[in-house]
Amino acid sequence: MDTFGERWIGRGEALSRLGVKAQTLYAYVSRGRIAARPDPADPRRSLYAVRDIARLTGAPIPGDEAARPIERGPAARGEADLESSVSVIASGRLFYRGMDAVQLSNAATLEDVARHLWSARAANPFAQVKPRVGVTPGGSARARLFTALSRRADEDAEAKVRDPEALRIECARVLDEAVDAVAGPGPRLFLHQRLARFWKAPERDAQLIRRALVLSADAGMDAAVIATRAVAGGGASLAAAALAGLTVAAASPLVAGAVRASAWVNAARRHPAETLRDLDLAGFGDPDWSGGDPRAEALLAAADLPIDLQRVLRDGEAAAGRPPAFALALATATRRMELPRDAAQDILLTGRLAGLLAHALDQCLDGSPIRARLRYVGPEPGAH
Structure with missing residues (x-):
């Protein structure tokens, strides 16, 4: 039975769930749409965030709101509205283009x-x-x-x-x-x-x-x-x-x-x-x-x-x-x-x-x- 209890999965399973080629998966990561981190068992490989993959495929995710990056409304007085794919803080972690900064370090x-x-x-x-x-x-x-x-x-x-x-x-x-x-x-x-x-x-x-x-x-x-x-x-x-x-x-x-x-x-x-x-x-x-x-x-x-x-x-x-x-x-x-x-x-x-x-x-x-x-x-x- 498929569940979202395990947050991180390997490349093969990620590709299977998304139904895309490896190049598309890497593009999702570089644009910050899917978080990735090194596999603790083999740092040469990466693991991918199940929640982000499910969000792209439209699958329901219980409690998904807690994992979303902080979102703000339209720019208010004194604010500028910018779009960036460089880094984001989500779920209490810092991600560089989708990859956990602490894991990278x-x-x-x-x-x-x-x-x-x-x-x-x-x-x-x-x-x-x-x-x-x-x-x-x-x-x-x-x-x-x-x-x-x-x-x-x-x-x-x-x-x-x-x-x-x-x-x-x-x-x-x-x-x-x-x-x-x-x-x-x-x-x-x-x-x-x-x-x-x-x-x-x-x-x-x-x-x-x-x-x-x-x-x-x-x-x-x-x-x-x-x-x-x-x-x-x-x-x-x-x-x-x-x-x-x-x-x-x-x-x-x-x-x-x-x-x-x-x-x-x-x-x-x-x-x-x-x-x-x-x-x-x-x-x-x-x-x-x-x-x-x-x-x-x-x-x-x-x-x-x-x-x-x-x-x-x-x-x-x-x-x-x-x-x-x-x-x-x-x-x-x-x-x-x-x-x-x-x-x-x-x-x-x-x-x-x-x-x-x-x-x-x-x-x-x-x-x-x-x-x-x-x-x-x-x-x-x-x-x-």
């Missing part, structure tokens, strides 16, 4: 996730990338990141007619040059390995940096996505669109929270009793994740925290009555790895760049016009 590199977010199925855009010869800009890692993006935005300013494959290669070049700007020139390692080499982190910590980058790549709809898509929709280059979005992301509560959380963790390790009274800096709880952010849980589970950091988080969660948010989890992980003070925000911004490039690319290739309305509420014309 178990083994995927930032390059793997970028290719998935950019819908680069067969070709590898990073294979076309060569190291850029030039002087690495000075300043902080964050300043170097923005300098690299600004340089690319200036170089790519001339409008060109380019095919999707060329645009994906451009995304890869932008991301590669940005990481080189942060980490400095060196061997052509994976992106997370270049950052680990820059920070002199051992291989164990390089894997934690990899996981953090993957989990930072995107987070559904926010102001950074709107900025990126608005600039891309206006005809700017991918680098210029990503620069606009990253500028907004750098001022976001998440990045600001990571900076404050890093300071809070340091203080809490030294003076736990005093610091627990200052819970506004602790980073416990997130209004966007009422049931707890799965990214934070996954990152902390992989961090192998020492006893003192475990105690800080345990006592803080007990006092706040809320679990750690992602910013605090990332700040705690960077403290455990003894990375520089600003490493948490640097990881957030570098990982997020891959996702913002995906939004810029998505807007260029498949994005519908952004519907926004400016309502004038100033003085009556000619009144003064």
Whole structure:
């Protein structure tokens, strides 16, 4: 008897239920219509969401409403109405083009996730990338990141007619040059390995940096996505669109929270009793994740925290009555790895760049016009 009690099924059964070829199934996943995740028994294979398949085939699903993404009505004052197939939060999980972000973080590199977010199925855009010869800009890692993006935005300013494959290669070049700007020139390692080499982190910590980058790549709809898509929709280059979005992301509560959380963790390790009274800096709880952010849980589970950091988080969660948010989890992980003070925000911004490039690319290739309305509420014309 066929039931929907088992949420995830293999490719063969998914194809049978849908009555389509494998290419169509993959298209459903890339467009976010069917969620997918790696098979725990064999990470080379994927499992597919039964509820999504049933929804496409019209089969009834008891309790289906709980699994739907958050849907909003028409754009209200101050809102823009956008369509995206890059990421979505559904059932308390974050999905990158239909695939569970936490599951991907178990083994995927930032390059793997970028290719998935950019819908680069067969070709590898990073294979076309060569190291850029030039002087690495000075300043902080964050300043170097923005300098690299600004340089690319200036170089790519001339409008060109380019095919999707060329645009994906451009995304890869932008991301590669940005990481080189942060980490400095060196061997052509994976992106997370270049950052680990820059920070002199051992291989164990390089894997934690990899996981953090993957989990930072995107987070559904926010102001950074709107900025990126608005600039891309206006005809700017991918680098210029990503620069606009990253500028907004750098001022976001998440990045600001990571900076404050890093300071809070340091203080809490030294003076736990005093610091627990200052819970506004602790980073416990997130209004966007009422049931707890799965990214934070996954990152902390992989961090192998020492006893003192475990105690800080345990006592803080007990006092706040809320679990750690992602910013605090990332700040705690960077403290455990003894990375520089600003490493948490640097990881957030570098990982997020891959996702913002995906939004810029998505807007260029498949994005519908952004519907926004400016309502004038100033003085009556000619009144003064």
